Amino acid sequence: MACHRERVSAGVFSKAGGSRVHMKEVIKMREMSNNETGIIKKISSFGEMGRRIREMGLVPETPIQIQGRAPLKDPVAVKIRDYVLTLRNDEASHIYVEVDRTKNE
Amino acid sequence: MKRNVTIALSGNPNSGKTTVFNALTGARQHIANYPGVTVEKKYGAVFHKGHEIEVVDLPGTYSLTAYSLEEIVARDFLVNEKPDLVIDIVDASNLDRNLYLAVQFKELGIPLVIALNMVDVAESRGIVVDHKQLSELLEVPVVPMVARSKKGLQELLDKVLEVSREDPEWRPATISYGRDIDESLNQIRSIIERSDILGEKYPSRWCALKFLEGDSQIREVLRKDASLVQEIGIIYRNTSKHIMDTLEEDPEGIISEHRYGYITGITKKCVKRRIESRLNLSDKIDKVLTNRIIGPLLMLVILYIIYAFTFSASEAPVLWFEAFFDALKAGIASVVPAGNLQSLLVSGIIDGVGGVLGFVPLIMFMFFAIAIMEDSGYMARVAYMLDRVLRWFGLHGNSVMALVVSGGISGGCAVPGVMAARTLKDPRERIATLLVVPFMNCGAKLPIYAVLIGAFFSEDKARMLFILTLLSWAFALFAAKIIRATVLKGPKTPFVMELPPYRMPTFRGLLIHTWERTWQYIKKAGTVILGFSIILWVMMTFPGLSEKQAGSFQDRRAELTDSLLSSADVREIITDGKDLAELERIYSAYAQKPPGGDAPHAEELEKNPLRALALAATSLETGSALSDRFDTTYLKAASQYLIYRDKLLETNRLEQEAALKRTIAGWLGRRLETITRPLGFDYRINIALVGGFAAKEVVVSTLGTAYSLGESDSEEASSLAERLKQDPTWTPLLAFTLLIFTMLYVPCFVTVISIGRESSWGWAGFSIVFNLFAAYLVSIVIRQGGLVLGIGT
Numbered sequence: 001m002a003c004h005r006e007r008v009s010a011g012v013f014s015k016a017g018g019s020r021v022h023m024k025e026v027i028k029m030r031e032m033s034n035n036e037t038g039i040i041k042k043i044s045s046f047g048e049m050g051r052r053i054r055e056m057g058l059v060p061e062t063p064i065q066i067q068g069r070a071p072l073k074d075p076v077a078v079k080i081r082d083y084v085l086t087l088r089n090d091e092a093s094h095i096y097v098e099v100d101r102t103k104n105e
Numbered sequence: 106m107k108r109n110v111t112i113a114l115s116g117n118p119n120s121g122k123t124t125v126f127n128a129l130t131g132a133r134q135h136i137a138n139y140p141g142v143t144v145e146k147k148y149g150a151v152f153h154k155g156h157e158i159e160v161v162d163l164p165g166t167y168s169l170t171a172y173s174l175e176e177i178v179a180r181d182f183l184v185n186e187k188p189d190l191v192i193d194i195v196d197a198s199n200l201d202r203n204l205y206l207a208v209q210f211k212e213l214g215i216p217l218v219i220a221l222n223m224v225d226v227a228e229s230r231g232i233v234v235d236h237k238q239l240s241e242l243l244e245v246p247v248v249p250m251v252a253r254s255k256k257g258l259q260e261l262l263d264k265v266l267e268v269s270r271e272d273p274e275w276r277p278a279t280i281s282y283g284r285d286i287d288e289s290l291n292q293i294r295s296i297i298e299r300s301d302i303l304g305e306k307y308p309s310r311w312c313a314l315k316f317l318e319g320d321s322q323i324r325e326v327l328r329k330d331a332s333l334v335q336e337i338g339i340i341y342r343n344t345s346k347h348i349m350d351t352l353e354e355d356p357e358g359i360i361s362e363h364r365y366g367y368i369t370g371i372t373k374k375c376v377k378r379r380i381e382s383r384l385n386l387s388d389k390i391d392k393v394l395t396n397r398i399i400g401p402l403l404m405l406v407i408l409y410i411i412y413a414f415t416f417s418a419s420e421a422p423v424l425w426f427e428a429f430f431d432a433l434k435a436g437i438a439s440v441v442p443a444g445n446l447q448s449l450l451v452s453g454i455i456d457g458v459g460g461v462l463g464f465v466p467l468i469m470f471m472f473f474a475i476a477i478m479e480d481s482g483y484m485a486r487v488a489y490m491l492d493r494v495l496r497w498f499g500l501h502g503n504s505v506m507a508l509v510v511s512g513g514i515s516g517g518c519a520v521p522g523v524m525a526a527r528t529l530k531d532p533r534e535r536i537a538t539l540l541v542v543p544f545m546n547c548g549a550k551l552p553i554y555a556v557l558i559g560a561f562f563s564e565d566k567a568r569m570l571f572i573l574t575l576l577s578w579a580f581a582l583f584a585a586k587i588i589r590a591t592v593l594k595g596p597k598t599p600f601v602m603e604l605p606p607y608r609m610p611t612f613r614g615l616l617i618h619t620w621e622r623t624w625q626y627i628k629k630a631g632t633v634i635l636g637f638s639i640i641l642w643v644m645m646t647f648p649g650l651s652e653k654q655a656g657s658f659q660d661r662r663a664e665l666t667d668s669l670l671s672s673a674d675v676r677e678i679i680t681d682g683k684d685l686a687e688l689e690r691i692y693s694a695y696a697q698k699p700p701g702g703d704a705p706h707a708e709e710l711e712k713n714p715l716r717a718l719a720l721a722a723t724s725l726e727t728g729s730a731l732s733d734r735f736d737t738t739y740l741k742a743a744s745q746y747l748i749y750r751d752k753l754l755e756t757n758r759l760e761q762e763a764a765l766k767r768t769i770a771g772w773l774g775r776r777l778e779t780i781t782r783p784l785g786f787d788y789r790i791n792i793a794l795v796g797g798f799a800a801k802e803v804v805v806s807t808l809g810t811a812y813s814l815g816e817s818d819s820e821e822a823s824s825l826a827e828r829l830k831q832d833p834t835w836t837p838l839l840a841f842t843l844l845i846f847t848m849l850y851v852p853c854f855v856t857v858i859s860i861g862r863e864s865s866w867g868w869a870g871f872s873i874v875f876n877l878f879a880a881y882l883v884s885i886v887i888r889q890g891g892l893v894l895g896i897g898t
Contacts, residue, residue, distance in 0.1 A: 046358065051172060052601045071493075077391075
C-alpha cells in the first residue's frame with residue numbers, strides 16, 4: 001500500500017522492540033536519496049520533456065536506482081535498464097517512484 | 106546479375122555505430138562517446154563477395170520521431186531514399202533502450218538487420234543475450250559482433266546480402282498499444298487509406314501512430330487535406346481525453362510505455378543475467394570522478410592538464426611552423442624586389458595565412474585532448490558536473506571546455522575554443538558559447554597586457570593579471586546570460602543525457618577524430634583567410650606616403666649618409682656607400698651574435714678595417730672591455746657610425762609612422778576619434794585597434810609604429826612602455842580602459858571566420874557588432890566613472 005511521505009520529527013527516540021513496519025511510499029524522484037532503489041509509477045510530464053524522459057526508458061513499472069548527484073546536487077544520475085541517465089531536478093520532479101521505506105520502530 | 110546494395114547504418118549514440126562504419130568502409134569518420142556528435146550523413150562503400158555495398162551513416166538517435174534534427178534527417182533518408190535495408194547497431198549491454206529504436210524500424214516496415222554489438226562488454230557485466238531467441242522473438246535477423254575487434258563483420262555482410270536478395274517490400278509490424286490506442290489507430294488508418302495524400306511513401310498505420318505521438322512532420326503532411334486532418338483531429342482529441350481521464354496520461358506516453366512493455370517482454374526471455382545489479386567498473390570510476398568533493402577538484406586538474414598539454418606539446422611545432430614561414434619570407438624577399446609586391450607576399454599573404462596555419466599544431470593537440478575526453482566518456486561527466494552552474498547563465502556543462510581553451514586560464518586561443526564548442530548539441534547553447542568565448546584572455550592579448558601592466562601597474566603585475574582573468578570570466582558568463590535572455594531566447598531544452606560507460610579510446614579512433622577536425626581548419630586558411638589577409642594588408646598599406654613625403658625621407662637619409670662619409674674620422678675607413686653597406690652587414694651580424702672572448706686580435710683586424718670598425722662599434726654599444734684594443738681613430742669612427750645609425754633608424758620610424766597615418770587604417774583611426782574620444786582613445790590607439798582585428802598581437806606592434814618606435818619586439822615593448830609612461834595623455838585610467846577594451850572588442854578575424862563556419866555568417870557579423878558594443882559600453886563606464894571619481898587620473 002502506498003502512503004504519503006511524512007517526515008519523522010527528529011525528536012523521536014522510541015525503540016519499540018524492533019518491530020518492522022513495511023511501508024511503500026510514492027515520492028518524487030528528486031526526493032530520493034543516493035543509492036535508493038524504487039519502481040517508477042507515474043510520469044506527470046508531457047510534450048517534449050515527457051517524450052525525452054520516456055524514450056530513454058523511464059516508463060512506469062521500471063526499476064531504478066539513484067546513482068548519485070552532481071556536486072551541486074543537480075542534475076541527478078539514475079541507473080536504469082543497465083545504463084546511467086542524468087536528468088535535472090526539474091525533470092526528476094515529474095517522475096513518481098515507489099520506494100520501500102521499511103523502518104525499525 | 107550482381108546488383109549494388111544500399112544500406113543505412115543506424116543506432117543509438119554510443120552503440121559503436123561509428124566504429125562499425127569505420128570498420129566497414131575505412132572512411133574517416135568522427136567517433137565520440139558524447140551523445141549525438143554525428144549530425145551529418147556520411148557515405149562509404151564496402152565490397153563483399155563481388156557486390157558493392159553502399160553504406161550511409163545515419164545520425165545516432167534514440168528514437169524516430171520528428172523532434173530533433175538528427176531524427177528527422179535519419180527518417181527522411183529512410184522514407185525518401187528507400188535504402189535496401191537498415192542495419193541497426195544495438196548495444197548488447199544496454200539492450201532495452203537500444204531496442205526502442207529497432208522496434209520503430211519494424212513498425213516503419215523497412216527491411217532490418219540487427220547488429221548486436223559489444224557482446225563482449227555485455228558478457229563481462231554478466232549479461233548474456235541469446236541472439237537466436239532474440240531474432241525469433243523480434244522476427245528480425247540478429248548478428249552478434251564486436252566492432253572494435255572486427256568480430257562478426259563478415260557475418261554481418263553475409264546477412265546483408267542475404268536479406269537484400271529477398272523481397273524488398275516493406276512490411277510494417279503491428280504492435281499493440283492497448284485497446285484505446287489500437288482502436289483509434291484503426292480508425293485513423295482507414296481515414297488515411299481513403300485519401301492518397303501520402304502516396305506510397307509512408308505506411309498508413311505508422312502514420313496514424315505518428316499522428317497520435319504528436320509528430321509535427323506527419324501532421325504537417327496531413328494538414329494539406331483540411332477535411333482529412335479535421336476528421337483525424339476529432340479522433341485524436343477524443344482518445345486523448347479518454348486516456349487522460351482514465352489513466353492520467355497522453356497518447357504519446359501510453360505508446361512509449363507499451364513499446365517498452367513489448368521490449369521488456371522480449372528481453373526477459375532472451376537475456377540471462379549472471380549477476381544482478383552489481384556495480385560495474387564504470388560505476389566504480391564514477392564514484393570517484395563525479396564525487397562531490399574529489400570530482401570537481403579532479404576536473405580542474407584534468408582541464409588544467411589538457412590546457413598545459415595543448416600549449417606545451419605544441420610549443421615546439423609552433424616554432425617550427427614559424428621558422429618555416431620566416432624562411433619562406435626571407436626566400437621571397439631575396440627573390441622578389443622590395444616594393445608593394447614583396448610587401449603583399451610577405452606582410453600580407455604569408456604573415457596572414459602563415460599566422461593562421463601557425464595555429465595548426467595548437468589546434469591539433471587541443472582536438473586530440475578533446476577526442477580523448479569524448480571517446481573515453483569523461484566529457485559527459487564534465488557536462489554533468491557543471492550543468493548546474495552554467496545553466497544559470499544559459500549555457501551547457503560542455504561550454505566550459507570552449508571557455509577554458511579560449512583563455513579561461515590566460516594564454517589560450519579562441520580559435521580552438523570555437524571549435525571545441527562543437528560538442529554542444531543545442532544550437533542556442535552552442536551559438537551563445539561561440540559568441541562569448543572571444544571575451545576570454547587569449548595568448549595574443551597577453552603582449553598588450555604586458556606592455557600596459559608593465560607601464561602603469563608594475564607594482565602588482567600578478568594581481569592585475571588575475572583580476573583580468575576573473576573579469577574575462579565574469580564578462581563572458583554575464584554576456585551569455587544576456588544573449589540567452591534576448592537574441593537567443595528560447596524554451597529551456599530538457600537535460601536528459603546518458604552517461605556512457607567509460608571506454609578506453611582506440612588510438613586509431615583518436616587519430617581519425619583529430620585529423621578530421623584539424624583538416625577542416627586547414628582548409629579554411631587556404632580560402633577565406635587568404636582573402637581577409639589581403640584586405641587587411643591593403644588597409645594597413647595604402648595609399649601610403651605621397652611621392653613628395655617619400656622623397657623628403659629619402660633626402661634625409663641621403664643627407665645623413667653624406668655627412669657621415671664626409672666626416673674626417675670616418676673617411677679613412679669607409680670610402681663609399683659600398684663600404685657602408687658591407688659595414689652594416691657585419692655590424693648587424695655582430696649585433697645578433699656578439700663575438701665573445703675569441704674575438705680576433707688587433708693585428709688581424711688591421712687587415713680588415715670594416716670588420717674592426719664593426720667590432721669597435723659593437724663593443725661601444727655593449728660597453729664590453731674589448732674597446733681598449735682599438736685606437737682612438739676606430740673608436741671615434743665607431744661612435745660616429747652609431748650616431749648615424751640611430752638617426753637613420755629614427756628617420757625610418759618617422760617614415761613608418763607617417764606612412765601608417767596615410768593608410769585606410771590610419772584614416773579610419775582618425776575618423777573613429779569622434780566615437781572613441783569619450784574613451785580617451787586617440788587616432789594612434791584606434792589604428793592599433795583596427796590592426797588588432799588581424800591578430801591581437803598586432804595591437805602592440807602597431808602602437809609601436811604609431812608612436813614611432815619601429816617594429817616592437819618583446820625587447821622593444823619595454824621601450825613602448827617607457828614611451829607611454831612619459832606621455833602625459835596616458836594615465837593609469839586610460840591604460841585600464843584600453844586593457845578592458847582590448848579584452849572585449851572584436852574577435853580577431855580568424856576567430857570571426859571560425860564562428861561563421863561553425864554557425865552562420867550572420868552570427869559572425871553579430872559577434873563583431875555585439876563585442877564592439879560590449880567593449881564600448883564597458884569601457885565608457887570605466888573611463889567616465891574613473892574621471893568622475895578621480896581614480897587613476
